[in-house]
Amino acid sequence: MNGLDGLLGELCVEHRAMEALLRRLDLVHARGEHAVAEGHRLLAEFSTLLDEHLAVEERYFYPLVVRHVPAGTALADAAVHTHTTVRRLLSLAMDERLSAADRTRCTGALLVLLRTHLRGEDEQLFPLVRAAVPAAELRHRGERLAAARPTGTGAPVWGLPPGTGAVAAVRDRLTGHGGAGRQDSP
Template sequence: MGHGGNVIDELTTDHREVEEIFGKIEALAPGDKNRKLYADQATMELVRHSVAEEAYLYPAVREHIAGGDALADKEIEDHAKAEQTMKDLEGVEAEDAEFDRLVGALMSEIRAHVTDEEQNLFPKLRAACPADALNDLGDKVRQTKQIAPTRPHPSAPDKPPVNKLLAPGVGLVDRLRDALTGRGKPD
């Protein structure tokens, strides 16, 4: 959840961790109950990651990159689509055929988003943003992920300042629910 380094290194490491979870899902047979466990873990990581990007990465993209508003808006649209898929996935068990469709859609959406960020957005940000600002953003992203929600909330605000104000309270409730239900933990 917190790896160190600048914002690009932090978020790239998150991408690798989620891809590792996706690999665990793909390695299991359809209907295996552990697919739901891993889908919940992926969702928890993706939601924290998205909240941190929306709070700090995309405002930096808007500020430092020419055409940054359009880039940030596209990334936020990607998040909204993935968040709705995660919300739909939340209520489906691994044995349900709908689970396979939704988890497949989520993996496809996230993989395309990651490729776009790593090949397009991150290089532009690295070229346009001072190194000390990237390091500061890395610290802010790490702090945000610690208090961010862990469940999808598609109707929640996705732009500062409102998202920064609401995320800690929603995150606390989500983490309490996760602790009480054992969500994301093996039986």
């Protein structure tokens, strides 16, 4: 998060973690009704990841979009509307009162919508923000996000395997991106 992008870098990491979980859901979804329990477990894991990510975007990212990007209010409103639809589809996909076939259909729609949303942010919205928002402000927002998140030891970060944080720490140390408050950190 201490790289040049700050907040955008963190959001990109979270998007990659979500895409990895979406690939796992694809495999389960392809097996259909035969993998209901595994699919439900993955959806619960995904729900936790998604809830935090959407809250981060809505609290830290979309205010930047509104303030700095032309037509930012419309873009942010559309994204928040998509978030609402994603939450609703996820809830339906996890609703055990629905038939397995209905949950499978909801999961399929969720996968398509999320991939489209993530790709739109990565390929269109992030570059607009990167061009419009001063790098110092993106770093500052990233630092505020890091300070707001609870720190725990040994817990996987964004569904990534254990040890990933250690790899990032070594990388940051070697590249001089050692953290907030350091003079050599970009």
